[in-house]
Amino acid sequence: MTADRSAARGVERRSREGAARVLPAKRVAAGPARPAAPAPARKETRTRRSGPLGGPRRLHDRLQAAWDRPLTAYYLILGGSLLITVLGLVMVYSASMIQALRYGYPSTYYFRKQLLAAAIGTVLLISAARMPVKLHRALAYPLLLGAVFLMCLVQVPGIGETVNGNTNWISLGGPFQLQPSEFGKLALVLWGADLLARKSDKNLLIQWKHLLVPLVPVTFMVLGLIMLGGDMGTTIILTAILFGLLWLAGAPTRLFVGVLSGAAFLAFLAIKTSPNRMSRLGCIAASDPGTNDQCWQAVHGIYALASGGWFGSGLGASMEKWGELPEPHTDFIFAVTGEELGLAGTLSVLALFAALGYAGIRVAGRTEDPFVRFAAGGVTTWITAQAVINIGAVLGLLPIAGVPLPLFSYGGSALLPTMFAIGLLISFARSEPGARAALAVRGPGVMSRTMRRFVKGRPSGKR
Template sequence: MTARPAKEAPPSPPRPLRPVRRTPPGPRMPRPGDPTGPRRLYHRAKRAWDRPLTAYYLVLGGSLLIMVLGLVMVYSASQIKALQSGLSPTYFFRKQLLAAALGGGLMVLATKLPVRAHRALAYPLIAGSVFLMCLVQVPGIGVAVNGNQNWISLGGPFQLQPSEFGKLALVLWGADLLARKQERRLLTQWKHLLVPLIPAAFLLLGLIMLGGDMGTAIILTAILFGLLWLAGAPTRLFVGVLAAAGVIGALLIKTSANRMSRLACIGATDPGPGDQCWQAVHGIYALASGGFFGSGLGASMEKWGELPEPHTDFIFAITGEELGLAGTLSVLALFAALGYAGIRVAGRTEDPFVRYAAGGVTTWITAQAVVNIGAVLGLLPIAGVPLPLFSYGGSALLPTMFAVGLLIAFARDEPAARAALAMRQPVFARMPAGVRRKTMRRRVKKLPSGER
């Protein structure tokens, strides 16, 4: 007998579906071992600080904020000076705004150019800077301002200071030179490290000192030492060049009564005999009268003829008087952020030219800010250099904004930064060429008459 197959059980009726409760997502509960309190905030800030685009946003945002605040302070600090000269109160502001617009175009151009184009600009730029610096010494072409003959008249109220472009030229040319020598492994020999970098830098310094502008010469020397430091110059060689520069600088100061008087005004609290420390002392007065939050925008008293050069070399003092300690600390924080971003770009790149150029630009802007602010605070002698991106002066603003554009381009070209920027583009922009884009549009057969 064969066994009958077992009778299948009838299927059980389906259970009624219950609605799923969806609770809104709340904050993640802390796990055991997670940092809490200030330590947690520190870790979150550190993670945000280490993101790939941090340097990019710091350079872009910091430089634009410095420039915008500088335009506001130039407008406030230059009104009385313009009226005293019989000009419109917005005369200096309009010229600075025009220079900022031109500088903005140069900055955008620098961000768009590839690295090979920046390297190609090095030699024409340094040759043009040397030529213009020679023209400064030609009678009838060069113009003397405040005792220094470092200007070329362009007609009307416009003048050009070629030494400002010499800073950018030294950065690009020196970075290209050291990068090519590093690719050939020649920087281990001291003669290749010094020649022709040192002779070319001394040529620029000599042309600048012919006009008597020691402040710009100090910044150019700082750029030179920054490039040597990044190239890994031996300590003995670095100290030797530094000692030679110190001896030459001491001789130049000793042989000039004007420079000796400026050196004697460090830390002065009284104008002294003949009011030789008038500018330094009134700069301190302006800072001291500002307090924590300042007297208010436009309410400075020192700009009414008491403080010379309120919109150029000593605009930081007017900022302290009108915006107070809060305003000056904000300016210092912006320059510190810009300097940190430049150091980060130079330290994270594998391209030797990018490292030298980013380090040179960072040294230039940081050293010039330190020299200017140190003179206003009475900690350094008055060198007559403007505050980068902040003080009045188109000749200083144009090359500086191009240099900032270099930093922006270098920060954006980091591998991690490029990947992060690509992820932030629209999906269609990230699709490779040849990939069909799917859309919600319904395909309809096209009729011969052209109708649908």
């Protein structure tokens, strides 16, 4: 009896377990099919929303993806330089109209000259952007020899002209003048990049003598010609270009420090032996014009910036340009920009220069061509260092060096080589890995076809 009861209970238990296994299968088979995809999607959405750092992370990922696109540097250089030049033309007209009227010229006198220089510079920019790298390298030696020859002519009595105490100009007839030292910056960049690239191809840059000779002696010769005219500001820019090229060439720290120490010693002697330069050095962070108004320009530059506020007094409404601020359309145009456009305007200018410099660094860092790396790094060092020196002087953080703000200040001699250098960067950015293929895809009819598809895809009531 007991065995029979145990066997019956085992059969009953096995039958219940089988039913439990069979019933869910029947329900699933008999019921409607349910998609399983929406549940994980809802869970993923809730996870993304619930994370406190989800928004910043997505923003960082989008910015990183945009930065990694092959045409990012190309658009940053082209758009940034275009915006700086156009805004510079507007500010040159606003800052120079009173100065022109004081000298008996029409109010648009300086603006028309700057507009003509910008038009010629645009042709140079487009030409440089379309030139192959071989042609850029072929221009290095002729441009250097031409710049040195013109700088020698400046020192010939009757040919060179003195402007604001510096003899670095050649008259071209009428109101037009040429400053050869501005073209010396471009010449040093191209010649130095070609020289270092040829030595890099032969694996000679590991020797210190090939790093220094003949790059440093030729640069010092050019610096000497410029210092004969008394232009300390341009000398500083050329020295910065030299250090940038040595840094990109991989100069060891001790060699770099040695050259820097020698340049600093020579700069100290040049400043110590000139009362004018000593007075400029004493005007750093000055809040009073001082005796004999030696810090007049520095102090009134601060006044202009301080009176601008957040959004400025309005375009054309500057008070300092009415004779209070010397050189309002050249060296101190950034101060007039701060007075008329306020902090928003000055920060916009700084952001454009930062984007331009960052794009130049990307071009120099991503290429495998030594010449492109050295040339892009040299141009970026040139424009960035000159912008920092000019803006630092206006803010009272650096001595007044007398250098214009690149692409922004008045001066055709400074604008033309700078726009050619921007064309170099554009040409190098177009040759980045993937950039040439991306530009080839974008044919002339891409924009029109895209707009036609967009219009056809919209409802008829929204066309």
